[in-house]
Amino acid sequence: MERIAEGEYAVMEVLWDEAPLTAADVAARVPEDRGWSLATVKTMLSRLLAKGVLTHEEEGRRYLYRPAIRREDYVAEESGRLIDRMFGGRVPALVAQLAARDKLSPADIAEIEKLLKALKS
Amino acid sequence: MERIAEGEYAVMEVLWDEAPLTAADVAARVPEDRGWSLATVKTMLSRLLAKGVLTHEEEGRRYLYRPAIRREDYVAEESGRLIDRMFGGRVPALVAQLAARDKLSPADIAEIEKLLKALKS
DNA sequence: AAATATGAATTACATGTGTAATCGACAGGG
């Protein structure tokens, strides 16, 4: 699966959330703080098409875009990559790091424990 | 903290593992499969210096390089970035994803549970 | 029908990155 750049990812998010959409609709839904022009969004869409992670179908004179890959799949791939690179593939090392940095609230801990308990049955 | 590119990160890994080192020593320790020439490693070192994540001191006619940032800090920042982008900042969502993908061995689960239990005391 | 707006496609351009080659200074071996 082709790598998706940071900015491109923002476009994918929009389409994972709601699809199919026209270029203008995507632009309208991209987070404000990107400050992107419609032209920029169109460039992103073309590049994502070229990467094969989007498809489009014609609707009159416009295109309707929709994701060609599942969000879960991409997210799984990216997180795997990070865990491999930074934690030698060891998930517990990641959790330990998060713990050491106080990234785990009591609620997080409880939730994760529940998840793990469920896994064991 | 400046962003470190994928290739540059491999150089940082070497120096986090052992420092200070000369450029030639770093090159010798970069993973074989990168297939980098000494020149390439030197370029990486310059760029990392420019980014302020390395320092160097002269040793005769050569430089000795050493990290200017701590590995844990950089790793924490990068994992935080990923968790924010892909899991809305929610660590349990990341763990759930890993679970759903069978990325957690029984040993991993046990280890994480132990970590979490320790956190609560 | 002419003017205008709108769509995708093409082109643009700066910066980052991977991957070096080359240059100019100098140290050490003969």
Place this chain on the structure above:
DNA sequence: CCCTGTCGATTACACATGTAATTCATATTT
């Protein structure tokens, strides 16, 4: 004292990415 190897510094060059503007065709409005 000169040659050669070795340093870091400078330059190179293609591809990725952020961020558009321009172009060309066509729909829509007056």
